[in-house]
Amino acid sequence: METLRLTINGETVESLIDPGTTLQRFLHDTLGMTGTKEGCGSGLCGCCTVRVDGKAVKSCLILALQVREKSVQTIEGLAHEETLDPVQKSFIENGAIQCGYCSAGMIMTSKALLEENPNPSEQEVRHALSGNLCRCTGYHKIVKAVLSAAGRQKQV
Amino acid sequence: MNTFEYFPAKTVKEACDLLSQYGEEAKILGGGQSLVTLMKQNLVSPSYLIDIKNISELNYIRYDDEDGLRIGALTTHRSLETSEIVRKKYAMLAEMERTLASVPVRNWGTVGGNLAHADPASDVAPTLMAFGAEVTLTGSDGERVVSLDDFFIDYFETALRSDELLTEIHVPKPGRGGGFYYKFAQRATDLAVVSVATYLTLKADHRDMCKDIRIVMGSVGPTPLRSKRGEDLFKGQTINDTLIEEAARLSAEDAQPTTDINGSEDYKREIIRVLVKRTIKEAAARASMT
Numbered sequence: 001m002e003t004l005r006l007t008i009n010g011e012t013v014e015s016l017i018d019p020g021t022t023l024q025r026f027l028h029d030t031l032g033m034t035g036t037k038e039g040c041g042s043g044l045c046g047c048c049t050v051r052v053d054g055k056a057v058k059s060c061l062i063l064a065l066q067v068r069e070k071s072v073q074t075i076e077g078l079a080h081e082e083t084l085d086p087v088q089k090s091f092i093e094n095g096a097i098q099c100g101y102c103s104a105g106m107i108m109t110s111k112a113l114l115e116e117n118p119n120p121s122e123q124e125v126r127h128a129l130s131g132n133l134c135r136c137t138g139y140h141k142i143v144k145a146v147l148s149a150a151g152r153q154k155q156v
Numbered sequence: 157m158n159t160f161e162y163f164p165a166k167t168v169k170e171a172c173d174l175l176s177q178y179g180e181e182a183k184i185l186g187g188g189q190s191l192v193t194l195m196k197q198n199l200v201s202p203s204y205l206i207d208i209k210n211i212s213e214l215n216y217i218r219y220d221d222e223d224g225l226r227i228g229a230l231t232t233h234r235s236l237e238t239s240e241i242v243r244k245k246y247a248m249l250a251e252m253e254r255t256l257a258s259v260p261v262r263n264w265g266t267v268g269g270n271l272a273h274a275d276p277a278s279d280v281a282p283t284l285m286a287f288g289a290e291v292t293l294t295g296s297d298g299e300r301v302v303s304l305d306d307f308f309i310d311y312f313e314t315a316l317r318s319d320e321l322l323t324e325i326h327v328p329k330p331g332r333g334g335g336f337y338y339k340f341a342q343r344a345t346d347l348a349v350v351s352v353a354t355y356l357t358l359k360a361d362h363r364d365m366c367k368d369i370r371i372v373m374g375s376v377g378p379t380p381l382r383s384k385r386g387e388d389l390f391k392g393q394t395i396n397d398t399l400i401e402e403a404a405r406l407s408a409e410d411a412q413p414t415t416d417i418n419g420s421e422d423y424k425r426e427i428i429r430v431l432v433k434r435t436i437k438e439a440a441a442r443a444s445m446t
């Protein structure tokens with residue numbers, strides 16, 4: 001067992017873990033933060049996307065020990081109290097959620113995109129989301145939600 | 157995943173010492189975008205895992221007009237893709253990165269890790285080979301430089317000895333040339349069904365003549381494969397459609413693709429033929445603008 005210390009959604013977390021634990025398993029199983037889901041488990045579907053030091057990554061392909069002392073943001077860290085993040089709001093308003101399994105990953109990838117590029121074109125949104133699969137095939141509304149969230153962030 | 161002992165190395169020396177101690181029983185973990193998947197499926201089960209991801213001395217992109225480009229092995233794909241100097245001087249390299257998996261994978265996966273993993277479907281390998289790149293392999297006894305042409309030995313096998321670490325990639329200065337990477341894949345984030353990277357330079361006094369060319373095919377056999385006959389046909393010749401057709405035909409003949417879920421051997425050869433044509437044309441067009 002190894003000691004892992006890191007920051008998750010602004011809070012310091014310390015835990016004793018098996019070195020083979022992926023970041024996704026650590027978040028989901030150890031900490032019970034069930035927003036970060038394992039879909040394919042091999043880096044293709046993007047359901048497990050979280051941000052490490054601001055960058056979107058696939059938590060199912062990263063050993064939790066690799067993010068020692070780093071800062072992780074998950075879907076649970078987006079809303080402030082009762083106020084949802086603009087991207088979350090936009091997904092709801094645009095009906096960009098069907099079964100919901102891919103939504104956390106879609107939203108985390110979109111957050112990272114909009115911070116890097118606050119005013120993306122539709123093409124850029126589609127490129128950024130190419131590593132996130134939606135098996136309900138609801139891509140149109142998801143892309144629309146990201147574009148409208150970009151518009152909303154600009155107004156703020 | 158089978159159990160293993162985990163060592164986070166802080167320096168190259170520390171990693172090399174651990175490698176000489178544990179040898180074949182150890183695996184190096186960079187970004188792990190391939191290795192972690194294999195370990196989850198128990199296809200690879202090291203007893204000792206040496207995590208080098210946080211060795212900051214291996215994370216850099218340096219350019220010099222004479223020396224060319226030097227990429228630290230732990231540079232992420234995303235850093236290469238977004239580097240201004242890479243985009244300007246080695247456009248094919250940045251463009252190739254845009255076709256590699258997805259942004260989150262590129263944010264964590266490393267260029268050196270991709271090469272050391274030696275997947276024949278690598279996007280990085282044929283592109284760097286087309287530029288004539290070489291890699292530095294570091295062991296406890298010192299380092300050696302190996303051309304990428306000699307680095308790949310078989311499926312997932314390289315010239316790396318069990319106590320060596322891939323530490324740097326050197327890409328020669330670009331010269332007055334143009335390159336183009338074309339990846340054929342089913343979906344945007346998939347591995348290549350087949351791919352071709354072509355880099356060519358033109359003669360200074362005859363701008364319609366090819367001075368040098370490298371045509372490298374990916375996912376057509378155990379290792380990335382140079383189309384030697386296609387290249388020899390082209391060197392020193394005036395570029396025209398007949399020559400391009402012939403080079404493409406020879407390349408397709410020399411490729412060794414295998415039939416799998418992505419397509420039959422014949423189908424892949426036909427795609428290779430088309431991609432070689434397209435990459436030569438685009439590379440020549442780009443070279444003529446330099």
